[in-house]
Amino acid sequence: MIPLEHYLILSGMLFTLGLCGVMMRRNVILVLMSVEIMLNGANVALVAFNKYIVAASPDGVGPDGQVFVFFTIAVAAAEAAVALVIAMALFRRLDTVNVDDVANLRW
């Protein structure tokens, strides 16, 4: 048996790697990809918890955690689509996808 903690550590590592990507990548598209990685890590955690949770009612445990993951995947897809469209519009306007070049909202 693999203890729950192992799954959670895996999820944490995926999430942190995504976080690093968000902070350190210079390309807007790749930042968005890192965000997807983070979401993916969260999904792993959700499913793992669903597997190891203790039953609250005598009917047993339902796959509620997996339903949540269902939803997050749907939302992640929608968000990725819209974000990519915005990135493209940005590229058309400024001819760059470098995150550092869009620092217009400064004091």
Place this chain on the structure above:
Amino acid sequence: MENLGPWLILFLPLISAAAIAFGLHKNAKVSIGVSLAAVWTSFAIAASYLPDVLAGGGDFVLARSFTWMEAGAFAFQYGLMIDGLSMIMLMVVLGVGGLIHIYAIGYMDGDEGIARFFGCLSLFIFSMLGIVLADNFFQVFIHWELVGVSSYLLIGYYYRKPSASAASNKAFLTNRVGDFGFMIGILMLVFATGTASFSAMGDVVNHTDFLQRTFFQVGGEAGWTMTGEHFLWVAGALTLMGVMGKSAQFPLHVWLPDAMEGPTPVSALIHAATMVAAGVFLLTRIFFIYTPSPTAMSIVAHLGMFTAFFAATIATTQFDIKRILAFSTLSQLGYMVMAVGLGGPDVAMYHLTTHAFFKALLFLGAGAVIHSVHTNDIREMGGLFKAMPITAWLFLIGTLALCGVPPLSGFWSKDGILHLTQHPPEYAHNVFIQWLPTITAVLTSYYMFRLMFLTFWGKPRYHGHPHETAKLMWMPMAVLCVLAVIAGPLMFSSGVLDSFRTVTRPEAIGSFEHIHGDMHTVIHALLIFVVGAGAAFLAFGIKVIDPESIKQLLGPVHRLFDNRWYVDDLFAWIVEHIQQNFARLCDGFDRLVIISGLVNGTSWMTRATGAVVARYQSGSVRTYALLFVAGVAALLALNL
């Protein structure tokens, strides 16, 4: 009427002043009418209480008050009290004031600011009545300041004249100096006795163990203790500062001669009859503060004595008719204060009343003369008896009253004071008290008759054609003259004097009659008069003695008197060198530390901090993401 009376007396003049200020001043006649109506109506209402006061024999007190504001345990009352003492002052202020209002119609005729003048007069009457009717210290103080303001406005009436506005400033500032001590004295008294009301405080001082109460000790049991008695004399001395300022005692007298820059009705009303008397009135009102302490009484007595003598000496050298009268007022005020200090507040009030009558008369007469001859300088007058007989006769009677010639009113009151100096209490038993007041009385006769000889008799030295005074002007003078003649016996036979003796000095009830029946006193008074007036006659009347050679003889003494004992110069020096330098120091501190340091420094600091912090608003998404993560990590680290 019972309830409303005192309030009406007090507030009618205020309403008049407000009405004039807020619009009536456009119409001079209406303003004058309103002001006159206010004063005389108040007089009538006040007079309606006179029978009650006299019948009650001093026990009658009509008091109304309400709580104006409260702060915790301390409540500030505003109240009015009509008793024997305030009744006397009411009659004087409103009566003499009313007469001067009438005189002023004639005197100020044609002046473009006349409506403003009457508005200020109404304001003054209101302020003065507030002092007279007040039943507690704080109220007195408020009205004290108000009177100062009114005086400022009226002295500086001819505001375009630089000397006039300088004089009004001087009056106000000198008063403020006195008021500083006054306020401290009031606070000391209020917080030591726990009340600001005169009657309540009197009870505390007289009927509890206040005098034996220990305030603090220095050096333990065997050392020195500050008892209630000591406390009272310190507080009394401080309160005396207020009296010094308002009643122009030495050394805060410097404003009164300069105050003659105001129009003559103002000089008559404020600086002869009423405002300057407010100090004496106050001393009488709070006499219970001074009686327990011989030291305090001694201070008051000697201060008054010195002021009287000092002012009289200066008056002998002056050539401006109004200034002679001003110094004479100073001198008489000194007499009044001295009388209080010698334990005779009733005598002081008596003199205050008679003085109000004849001094106002003298000032009005002087005003008439000035109006006629267009100069204040007595060297440019002479022989006016022929040109203005009515004025001259009235002035002469006033002068005789001032010199204490029997049977005029001045004799009764002044001699009452001189009697006190010959039988003084323990603490004032010295050669000065015995002789100086008498010498001062001789000087008084001398300088007044010097004035008479140079102004009304002798060869005419004036330019132009002086005419007799207008009826509107000499009628009030005539009324005052009658009062100056009969006020003496009238006052104590009517029981007015006794009515307030009950409060201040019960043992003195009925005490005048036996003094003045005495031929000894009459001869004493006549002797003083003859010596003084005789000297003036010799020098200025028949010119047997040459005043010039006397001046040479007295040399430096004369110079001392002529320069007003250099007190004004001393003050000017103090202000210029000490105060101004201190002010410059404070200014420097203010500019450097407070403005550059604190104020500008704060703004600089804000801007610098902002500049530093603003660098973090880089607009870079990556930086924001980094900070975001760092924040979350920090939060987790702190909480897990």
Place this chain on the structure above:
Amino acid sequence: MEALLFYVFGGVAVLATMLTLTVKNPVYSSLWMILSFAATAAIFVLLDAFLIATVEVLVYAGAIMVLFLFVIMMINLRAEEAEGLRWSPFALLAAGTFLVMLGRAVGDLGPAVNADQPNGVVGTPGAIAETLFTGYVIPFEAVSALLLAAVLGTVVLSRRKAAA
């Protein structure tokens, strides 16, 4: 056996993700990411979440990554332009702290979870469908609406200026 599978797939997932972040070429990045998703799907299978594993491959690896690749190619992203990672020690520190904190949280699980004994949940399409369309029907509808909005948004935002 299961443990071995877990460590293998787990390791592949982490490694693939690390490579996603470090390679310069964005296309290679995407490919490594696809591998990462595939490994994650295997992890899901280990957890008896069969439908989710399939959805992961179909939607995540199949649709989203394809979308990314399209966009990358559309804007002609070249290796030179991408310039790889920008190393920031501060960022590593922050992420490291974060991970450590997560580790501490993991050590502190509550009574609602039995860390050693997995329960018998099986994520078959039938079971998920039953839960989804009874208990979670309203969020389901909401997500549908969200997807509709996303589609509309995408269509609107991708227009060129000349459109009416």
